[in-house]
Amino acid sequence: MNNNVFFKKSFYITYVTVIVLIVGAFYIFKIFDKTSSDIERLTLQSNIEYINNITNNLANLINKKTDMQLVNSLKISKVLRRSLEENLGMFRTKRYKYIYVVQKLPNTEKFCFLLDGAKKDKSGFLEIFQPFNIQEWLEVYKTKKPRYFKHRNIKSLWLTYLKPIVQHNKVVGIIAIDFSLNEYNYMHNTLDDLSFSIKIFMSLLLFVFIVVLIFVFIDKKRVYLLKKQAKEIQNFNITLQKKIDEEVIKNREKDKQILEQSRLAQMGEMIGMIAHQWRQPINAISAASITINMRAQMDTLDPKSTIELADKIGELTQHLSKTIDDFRNFFKDTKEKQDMTYDELVISTLDIVGVSVQNKNITIITDIQSDIVFCTYVNELKQVLLNLIKNAEDVLEEKKIKNAFIKIEAVENRLIVRDNGGGIPEDIIQKIFNPYFSTKTLNGTGLGLYMSKTIVENHCGGTISVTNDAEGAVFCVVLPST
Amino acid sequence: MKFLFLLLTLFVSLYADVYTQKLYETVLGSIFKERPIVVFATGDVKATLQNSKMFDVVGNCKNAVVAVIGNDTSLEQRCKNIPIFATTHRNYMRILNAFGAFYWRKGRPQIHFREGELKMFHLHLSHDLQRFIDE
Structure with missing residues (x-):
């Protein structure tokens, strides 16, 4: 109306x-x-x-x-x-x-x-x-x-x-x-009195009616305005809800894109890691191949050493294949939660990144004192741990820290990654989980920690935080016990 | 309402006085031609006549051309040389030189004239008043 x-x-x-x-x-x-x-x-x-x-x-x-x-x-x-x-x-x-x-x-x-x-x-x-x-x-x-x-x-x-x-x-x-x-x-005066009373009563009735009508009119107007305002608020809420839904969808798309970007960035790093992992076995395969070739030319290739070299090449090839499987599993997009302990998580992550880190003279120390089984997204958590290790590696390498180490601890439902890289400046420590925020001078996308926070808090239902200790940064992931 | 009723009563009372005054003016004014009519009056009628410009109310019968007498019978002898207009039926019947009377009877105004006394004082009635002459 x-x-x-x-x-x-x-x-x-x-x-x-x-x-x-x-x-x-x-x-x-x-x-x-x-x-x-x-x-x-x-x-x-x-x-x-x-x-x-x-x-x-x-x-x-x-x-x-x-x-x-x-x-x-x-x-x-x-x-x-x-x-x-x-x-x-x-x-x-x-x-x-x-x-x-x-x-x-x-x-x-x-x-x-x-x-x-x-x-x-x-x-x-x-x-x-x-x-x-x-x-x-x-x-x-x-x-x-x-x-x-x-x-x-x-x-x-x-x-x-x-x-x-x-x-x-x-x-x-x-x-x-x-x-x-x-x-x-x-008689006439009595009738006049009665007439006068009726007139007064009718006038009063009319007056009261008009007053009531005015009040009803004002009240109706007020109710009408209230209804109108309520409807406007309702419409506004509907519009707002629509906008929120749209924004949520957009954010999810954005998160997805960021995740993809993050994965692509990690893939780049992974290729480097694969190269590290493969270099030694490929060299060994190459050495075995050269040995076989040289012995063949010199006609000293006996069957036993040939079999040994062939077995070694086979073992190395198996190792290469396993490495590839590990990386493929890492990038596999699993939609279902899996049971996992911190010990398994750390071992499988270090299988990927451990060699690369150690090649840079960084010591990896593990201290796992938790046997809690978490039902969570394993590969995503691997990404998180990988991010934390790679960040520590980058800082230690950039600052050329002597006796550099990365310590991975697990106590009950807490997984702690600490290094001796000197820590994060206090003025930026609150911003490091923001998207596109990076302190790296080269190859920093600013997505690693943002994605880690998203995975831990939104996907796995846990928390991630950072503090500084005397030697460096301390990242703490807390997962809910199942 | 009571106030209204009182006001109405007051108005009717005033109206009655005005009516009486008007009647005296009509009756005596048609009989006596001089203006003002010098009249000797007593009782309530004195105040009524004093309110009218047509009459000059005096204190004795000597200078008056007519006397309007109510219940005061003592004046009868002193005013026997001038025509008397009575204001009660009793006086009208009793006073010999009363040529006429005006009084209320059963709520109705009564006007009477005596032809003999009118003639005696050489008074002439207008045509309208002649129907009030007693036979």
């Missing part, structure tokens, strides 16, 4: 959710309005039903007590008026603010009070009364049916209920009941 898709998706989610919330809020407010108007309607209906029953009873009572002669009876009897007014006053509560009976004055739109249920500010009998909404009052006279109407311009009243008093099929008065606005206000 790229940045654009992420932001587009977030935007759509936010947009849809906000729309849903707004629609939800409108729906809730609509439901609230409907409920509010239902409450108002039901309250009104219940009040009207209740007041209708009361006024029915009151009308019946008035009719009964006035003997169907309302005005005349009231004019005559003040006691009756008081009695009826007390009856009216019994129904006066906080809800029903005024309860009174009026009569329409003839030929006018004015009324006069007949009865008043009030205790304070009581209207007088036949006091003129000018009501608002006069048509509603007149309509009661016309229809002889009860009516009610709400007030808009009287501050303390909510509604007035009018009940006609019918005597002799004629409306002789109206029982009027004024509903207090307090009751209505109480």
